[in-house]
Amino acid sequence: MDGVNFTKGHGAGNDFVIVEDVDGALDLTPAQVVALCHRRFGIGGDGVLRVVRTAKDPAAAGQAAEAEWFMDYRNSDGSIAEMCGNGVRVFTRYLVTHELAEPSPTGIPIATRAGVMVAIVEGDQIRVHMKSPRVYAASTATTGPLTFPGVAVDCGNPHLVCGLHDGLPLDSLDLHVGPGFDRALFPAGVNVEFVVGAEPLPEADLHVAMRVFERGSGETLACGTGALAVGAVALRDAGLAMGVVAIDLPGGRLTVTHDAEDRWWLAGPAVLVASGETTPA
Numbered sequence: 001m002d003g004v005n006f007t008k009g010h011g012a013g014n015d016f017v018i019v020e021d022v023d024g025a026l027d028l029t030p031a032q033v034v035a036l037c038h039r040r041f042g043i044g045g046d047g048v049l050r051v052v053r054t055a056k057d058p059a060a061a062g063q064a065a066e067a068e069w070f071m072d073y074r075n076s077d078g079s080i081a082e083m084c085g086n087g088v089r090v091f092t093r094y095l096v097t098h099e100l101a102e103p104s105p106t107g108i109p110i111a112t113r114a115g116v117m118v119a120i121v122e123g124d125q126i127r128v129h130m131k132s133p134r135v136y137a138a139s140t141a142t143t144g145p146l147t148f149p150g151v152a153v154d155c156g157n158p159h160l161v162c163g164l165h166d167g168l169p170l171d172s173l174d175l176h177v178g179p180g181f182d183r184a185l186f187p188a189g190v191n192v193e194f195v196v197g198a199e200p201l202p203e204a205d206l207h208v209a210m211r212v213f214e215r216g217s218g219e220t221l222a223c224g225t226g227a228l229a230v231g232a233v234a235l236r237d238a239g240l241a242m243g244v245v246a247i248d249l250p251g252g253r254l255t256v257t258h259d260a261e262d263r264w265w266l267a268g269p270a271v272l273v274a275s276g277e278t279t280p281a
């Protein structure tokens with residue numbers, strides 16, 4: 001890609017190459033995304049966040065009245081996903097850092113392929129009003145000889161939340177290869193989460209730990225929509241209509257809250273690491 005300005009950022013270690021394309025002039029191809037995300041031959045990332053005015057992109061133009069900016073999210077394999085929870089926080093950090101948007105107590109609306117999310121900057125944390133997760137089927141995932149029971153959750157993108165057998169440690173899972181799943185239930189693929197309970201915390205109703213194998217990116221250090229799916233299943237399994245779930249991932253902690261107004265929130269860090277310019281190929 002000829003001389004494109006980029007910024008590198010991450011949310012709990014889920015990292016992204018941010019490409020500013022305010023007027024929608026870039027026709028970002030899957031091959032260009034793969035090249036940008038390549039960890040040796042490129043900048044490196046789990047995905048790309050293209051920053052474009054909503055009105056300038058047909059994929060989200062219908063949301064232009066609600067949100068000035070569209071997060072065009074791509075996985076590192078070049079595929080398109082509907083939503084990225086860590087990505088929307090990093091995207092918001094980029095907007096306010098580059099003064100493309102003003103932080104406000106009522107939040108910054110961000111258009112995505114899963115609809116408009118609203119992000120509130122709270123110091124080093126950013127809290128996002130997410131699309132409500134929908135638990136819709138029982139299923140299973142397999143890794144090697146092991147099969148785990150799970151539930152399908154729609155967070156705008158597809159998730160399969162699996163519990164580990166009693167006592168099996170999370171780090172014993174081999175996630176070098178993607179888990180097996182029911183392709184009839186998930187024809188467009190699925191993000192697979194593996195969850196175990198964790199020690200109670202005073203600041204949360206529930207506390208769990210998870211790992212994730214993401215559709216289109218492989219195992220990542222964190223997955224925001226995956227944490228949302230895990231939080232929804234954890235509250236349901238605990239019989240809690242609302243509450244706060246602290247979720248520990250290899251890259252850090254995210255917090256999922258289901259509040260009394262039936263809103264679902266994802267909170268976590270969002271860090272910009274560096275900026276630069278790609279050199280012409």
Ligand SMILES: N[C@H](CCC[C@H](N)C(=O)O)C(=O)O
Binds near residue numbers: 075087216217224225
């Ligand atoms: N790989 C996901 C998109 C990114 C999700 C994750 N990085 C997040 O923070 O939500 C998918 O294909 O649905």
